Amino acid sequence: MLSVYTRGDFPGLGSFQSYLNTAVVGLVPRTVRDKGLRSLLEFINNPLGKSQEAIDVYNRIRTVFSTLIGLGNKDNIVITNGTTDCIVSIAASLIINHYRDHREPVIIGVTKQEFPGVVYALRSLCESLNAYCNKVVEVGGSVEWEEEASAFLDRKGRLLVASSIQWTTGYKGDLGDILKSRRDDSYIILDTAQHFGQSSVPIYMRHADAACGTSIKWLLMPVASLGIAYINDRLIEEIAPVVYGLSNLEIDNIEKYYIDPGKNPLHDNLLLKRDATRFLPVGKPSIHAMELFLESLNYLVSISPMAVEDHIMGLRKILVEMLEDINLREHLEGYSYRSKSGIILVETGLKTLKEVELVKRLMSRGIAVSARGQSGIHGIRVSIHLYNNEKDLYKFVDELKIFLRSSL
Ligand SMILES: Cc1ncc(COP(=O)(O)O)c(C=O)c1O
Numbered sequence: 001m002l003s004v005y006t007r008g009d010f011p012g013l014g015s016f017q018s019y020l021n022t023a024v025v026g027l028v029p030r031t032v033r034d035k036g037l038r039s040l041l042e043f044i045n046n047p048l049g050k051s052q053e054a055i056d057v058y059n060r061i062r063t064v065f066s067t068l069i070g071l072g073n074k075d076n077i078v079i080t081n082g083t084t085d086c087i088v089s090i091a092a093s094l095i096i097n098h099y100r101d102h103r104e105p106v107i108i109g110v111t112k113q114e115f116p117g118v119v120y121a122l123r124s125l126c127e128s129l130n131a132y133c134n135k136v137v138e139v140g141g142s143v144e145w146e147e148e149a150s151a152f153l154d155r156k157g158r159l160l161v162a163s164s165i166q167w168t169t170g171y172k173g174d175l176g177d178i179l180k181s182r183r184d185d186s187y188i189i190l191d192t193a194q195h196f197g198q199s200s201v202p203i204y205m206r207h208a209d210a211a212c213g214t215s216i217k218w219l220l221m222p223v224a225s226l227g228i229a230y231i232n233d234r235l236i237e238e239i240a241p242v243v244y245g246l247s248n249l250e251i252d253n254i255e256k257y258y259i260d261p262g263k264n265p266l267h268d269n270l271l272l273k274r275d276a277t278r279f280l281p282v283g284k285p286s287i288h289a290m291e292l293f294l295e296s297l298n299y300l301v302s303i304s305p306m307a308v309e310d311h312i313m314g315l316r317k318i319l320v321e322m323l324e325d326i327n328l329r330e331h332l333e334g335y336s337y338r339s340k341s342g343i344i345l346v347e348t349g350l351k352t353l354k355e356v357e358l359v360k361r362l363m364s365r366g367i368a369v370s371a372r373g374q375s376g377i378h379g380i381r382v383s384i385h386l387y388n389n390e391k392d393l394y395k396f397v398d399e400l401k402i403f404l405r406s407s408l
Contacts, residue, residue, distance in 0.1 A: 006386050009299070010027045010028070010029060010030070011030055015366075016366050018393075018396055020368060020396060021368040021383055022198075022217055022218060022383040023343055023381060024370060026216055026220040027220065032292050032299065035295040039292070051287055053287065058290060061079060061294050064298060068297055069202065069230075071205065076230050076236070079290070081227055082226070083192075085227065086227050087161055087191060088122060091125060091159060094238065094239060096132070098238050100132050104134070105130075105131070106133045106134060107157055107158060108133065108135075109136075109138075109139035109161070110138060110161045111138070111149070111161075111166075112374075113163065113169060113171070113374055114161060115167050115191060115193065122136050137157075139157070139162075142375060143332075144171070144173075146175070149162060153183060158185065159189070161190075161191060162189075163193070163194065163195075164190045164191065164211065165199065167193070167372070168377055169331050169343070170194075170341045171340075172195075172340060173339075174338065175188070187235065189208065189212065190212070191212060191213075192213035193212075193213050194217065195213060196214075198218040198308070198309065198385065199341055208230075209232050210229060210232065210235055212229045215228060215289075218385065219297065219300065220296040221289075221293050224286070224289040226286075228293075308385075312341075312342040315388055315390070315393065316341075316384055318393060319344060319384070320333075323397070326401055328348065328400075330345060331345040331347055331377060343382075345377070345380070345381050352371065352373060355378065358403050365399055
C-alpha cells in the first residue's frame with residue numbers, strides 16, 4: 001500500500017481524522033501548495049517574464065497529462081474551463097457547425113446518473129438552439145447505460161453524454177464493443193470529472209470523441225476552474241474553437257495580418273488547429289492555475305498511475321469487507337471488478353435526511369464523506385484516494401456503526 005509514503009505529502013490531511021471525500025475536492029500535495037506560493041511571488045517580481053512562460057507550461061501539462069492517462073502524445077489534449085463548460089461548448093459547436101444542415105434536429109442523450117449541472121446546461125443549450133436541437137432524453141437504466149446508449153446511437157441519437165465514472169454510484173462504464181458499431185454521424189462525449197486521476201482511461205479514449213474532466217478532485221488541484229480534455233482527431237476537424245488551447249489564430253505572417261484589411265478574424269478559417277500555440281481568441285488560462293496543475297500532474301506521475309489505481313482498488317475491497325461484517329452493502333454489489341472505482345456508495349438503509357444528518361455527525365468527528373443520490377439511488381459516498389489507509393476506513397465504519405445503532 002502506498003499511503004505509508006504519501007500521507008506526509010498532504011498538509012491538508014492534518015485537519016481530519018479521516019478524509020474520504022476526494023470526489024468533492026481533492027487534497028493538495030505539499031509540492032503543489034509550495035508551487036502556488038512561489039508562482040505568485042515570481043509573477044509579482046517579474047510579470048512580463050512570467051506570463052511569457054504560459055505557452056510552455058500549457059504544453060508541458062498536455063505532455064504530462066498524456067503520460068498520466070497512457071496516451072502516446074499530447075496532440076489531442078486541451079485545457080478547458082472545466083467539465084461542464086467543455087461538454088456544453090463541444091455540444092454547441094457540433095449543433096451549430098455540424099448538424100445545422102441535417103434534415104432533423106439533434107436529439108441529445110444523457111445517462112440517468114449524469115451530473116445534474118451538465119444535464120441542465122445541455123437542456124438550456126438545446127432550448128436556446130431549438131431550430132437545430134429537438135430535445136435532451138434520458139438513456140439507460142438506473143446505473144448501467146451501455147446497451148441502451150448503443151441502441152440510441154443506432155436509431156436517432158446523434159450525441160451521447162455519459163459519465164465514464166458516475167458521481168453517485170462510482171460505476172465505471174465500458175464503451176467496449178457495443179459502441180464500435182455506432183453510426184458515423186453520431187458523437188460520444190464522456191464526462192470524466194470523476195475519472196481522470198483515479199483510474200486508467202485509454203480504453204475509453206478509443207471509442208469516445210471527447211472526454212472532459214476537471215483538474216480538481218482526483219487530480220489533486222486546489223479549486224481553480226481549470227479543466228482538461230481529450231478530443232479525438234475527427235472531432236478536432238469538426239468543431240470550431242470554443243475550447244481553450246485549440247485556437248486557430250496562429251498568425252503566420254504578422255506584417256500581412258496587420259496590413260491586409262481582408263486578413264482578420266472574420267475571414268480566417270475557424271477550424272481548430274491541432275497544435276496551436278496561441279490561446280486567442282478564447283482567452284487563456286491563468287499561469288498560476290496552470291503551474292499548480294502541472295505540479296499536481298507531476299506528483300501523480302511520480303507516484304505512478306497504476307500504483308495509485310491499485311492502492312485505491314485494494315482499499316475499496318477492504319472497505320466492502322468491513323461493510324459486510326456489519327451487514328451493509330455497497331450499491332455496486334455483484335457488479336464486476338472492472339465496473340468499480342474509488343467511489344463507493346454505501347447503502348445504509350436510512351432515509352436521505354438521516355443520511356445527511358449522519359454526514360454532519362461524521363464531520364463533527366473529523367470524518368469527511370458525503371450523502372449523495374439521484375433518480376432513486378442514494379447512500380453515503382466514500383471516495384478513496386492515494387493518501388488513504390485502512391485506519392481511515394476503520395474510523396468511518398466505527399462511527400457509522402455507532403450512528404446506525406442509535407438510529408434503531
Ligand atoms: C460527474 C461530474 N460531472 C461534472 C461535474 C462538474 O464539473 P465542473 O465544475 O468541472 O464543470 C462534476 C462535479 O462534481 C461531476 O462530479
